[in-house]
Amino acid sequence: MPDHFRKEKINPCVKITLCLWLCLSISIIKFLWNKSLKLFFLSIQRKIVPLCHYLNNNSREVKIIHVDMDQFFAAVEQRDNPELKGKPIAVGHDAERGVVSTASYEARRFGVHSAQSIQVAKRLCPHLIIVDPHFQRYKEVSAQLHEIFHDYTDLIEPISLDEAFLDVTENKKGIELGVDIAREIKQRIRETTGLTASAGVSYCKFLAKIASDWRKPDGLTVIHPDRALDFIAQLKVEKIWGVGQKTAEKMHRMGIFTGLDLRNMSLTRLTQEFGKMGQVFYDFSRGIDNRPVISEWERKSVSCEQTFESDISENSAVNIHLYHTVLELVRRIEKNDFEGRTLTLKVKFLDFQQITRSITVDHILRTKDEILPLAKQLMHSVEFHSHPIRLLGLGVSNQKSSTAQEQQPWVELELEFEPWPEV
Numbered sequence: 001m002p003d004h005f006r007k008e009k010i011n012p013c014v015k016i017t018l019c020l021w022l023c024l025s026i027s028i029i030k031f032l033w034n035k036s037l038k039l040f041f042l043s044i045q046r047k048i049v050p051l052c053h054y055l056n057n058n059s060r061e062v063k064i065i066h067v068d069m070d071q072f073f074a075a076v077e078q079r080d081n082p083e084l085k086g087k088p089i090a091v092g093h094d095a096e097r098g099v100v101s102t103a104s105y106e107a108r109r110f111g112v113h114s115a116q117s118i119q120v121a122k123r124l125c126p127h128l129i130i131v132d133p134h135f136q137r138y139k140e141v142s143a144q145l146h147e148i149f150h151d152y153t154d155l156i157e158p159i160s161l162d163e164a165f166l167d168v169t170e171n172k173k174g175i176e177l178g179v180d181i182a183r184e185i186k187q188r189i190r191e192t193t194g195l196t197a198s199a200g201v202s203y204c205k206f207l208a209k210i211a212s213d214w215r216k217p218d219g220l221t222v223i224h225p226d227r228a229l230d231f232i233a234q235l236k237v238e239k240i241w242g243v244g245q246k247t248a249e250k251m252h253r254m255g256i257f258t259g260l261d262l263r264n265m266s267l268t269r270l271t272q273e274f275g276k277m278g279q280v281f282y283d284f285s286r287g288i289d290n291r292p293v294i295s296e297w298e299r300k301s302v303s304c305e306q307t308f309e310s311d312i313s314e315n316s317a318v319n320i321h322l323y324h325t326v327l328e329l330v331r332r333i334e335k336n337d338f339e340g341r342t343l344t345l346k347v348k349f350l351d352f353q354q355i356t357r358s359i360t361v362d363h364i365l366r367t368k369d370e371i372l373p374l375a376k377q378l379m380h381s382v383e384f385h386s387h388p389i390r391l392l393g394l395g396v397s398n399q400k401s402s403t404a405q406e407q408q409p410w411v412e413l414e415l416e417f418e419p420w421p422e423v
């Protein structure tokens with residue numbers, strides 16, 4: 001056999017070394033490939049998702065206006081009583097446990113704000129004038145506002161007496177630009193009521209609401225779809241819907257201060273930290289909010305809940321917190337002009353176990369004196385001495401008298417509780 005056909009013997013050590021090199025090279029290539037591929041897809045996703053949404057919205061040309069009256073209750077009081085003009089006033093009941101419903105801008109300069117104790121407000125602003133609320137007048141102005149809104153669209157979603165979303169995509173006057181409609185509405189509100197409103201215009205509710213708050217009072221802000229991502233990027237997280245004080249503090253601890261920081265967080269991490277709100281924050285940071293303006297929306301309940309800094313199990317502490325929760329609930333009932341007959345207590349314990357207890361009466365629950373005894377009655381049925389409480393909530397629902405519920409007063413109800421003071 002010629003020499004060149006003879007097989008050369010390879011040293012086993014060289015074979016092993018070659019195999020090891022081959023394995024190592026494959027692993028390195030695989031690792032780099034996976035990493036790059038993942039990064040590649042992530043970068044594509046970050047660009048594509050907002051772009052798709054932008055194109056989607058652009059093709060639909062959704063135009064939403066959020067109208068919000070400036071310092072509403074206080075403004076009505078100052079309008080109706082010229083002596084109060086230019087003075088620091090707070091609307092609320094001047095009682096030991098009274099709460100500020102609305103403060104005038106003059107009072108806000110002293111740190112007075114809504115949901116604050118009247119006594120604290122008076123300490124902050126010694127010459128503060130406390131004015132009793134006149135809900136009938138506020139309701140009349142609210143009706144005037146809705147008359148104006150209906151000249152443009154019937155797609156109106158009221159949030160409270162002085163606040164509403166309007167979908168003006170197909171408006172009755174055929175006006176092309178949302179900003180022109182907002183300007184007209186503001187002017188008509190001023191002429192009709194003598195009061196000022198702030199308006200925000202955008203392609204979704206979340207941004208329209210932020211926009212109306214951007215240049216208060218008497219403001220008008222537009223957030224165009226093509227500017228939305230840049231606008232959100234610099235937005236402080238505190239401005240984002242659903243981010244209250246505690247959530248903001250948690251986000252800060254996670255290094256999230258702006259919309260851009262939020263956008264850089266993975267959906268998995270946000271869901272882990274914030275539960276179902278994680279998805280909402282993830283979407284908002286990308287300018288995604290597909291909630292429609294629902295005109296037939298009718299408030300089914302008014303509620304509030306509070307998570308405590310440390311768990312409570314003493315009778316005195318529970319009673320004090322229950323009392324304050326009742327006051328906050330009464331404030332919200334007044335603000336929304338809500339009429340309900342069922343009171344629901346929600347309690348979450350140290351171990352996150354949660355219970356609700358409800359009671360239905362045959363009259364409308366509006367005042368502290370009507371609600372507090374019922375709240376105490378419900379609380380009485382809860383064993384908390386050996387089971388500390390981390391969260392307490394109260395809600396009123398059931399606008400129409402229900403015979404079934406009256407016959408069976410202790411029922412478990414599904415009620416969406418709204419955080420306090422988170423909102």
Ligand SMILES: [Mg+2]
Binds near residue numbers: 068069071163
């Ligand atoms: Mg307002």
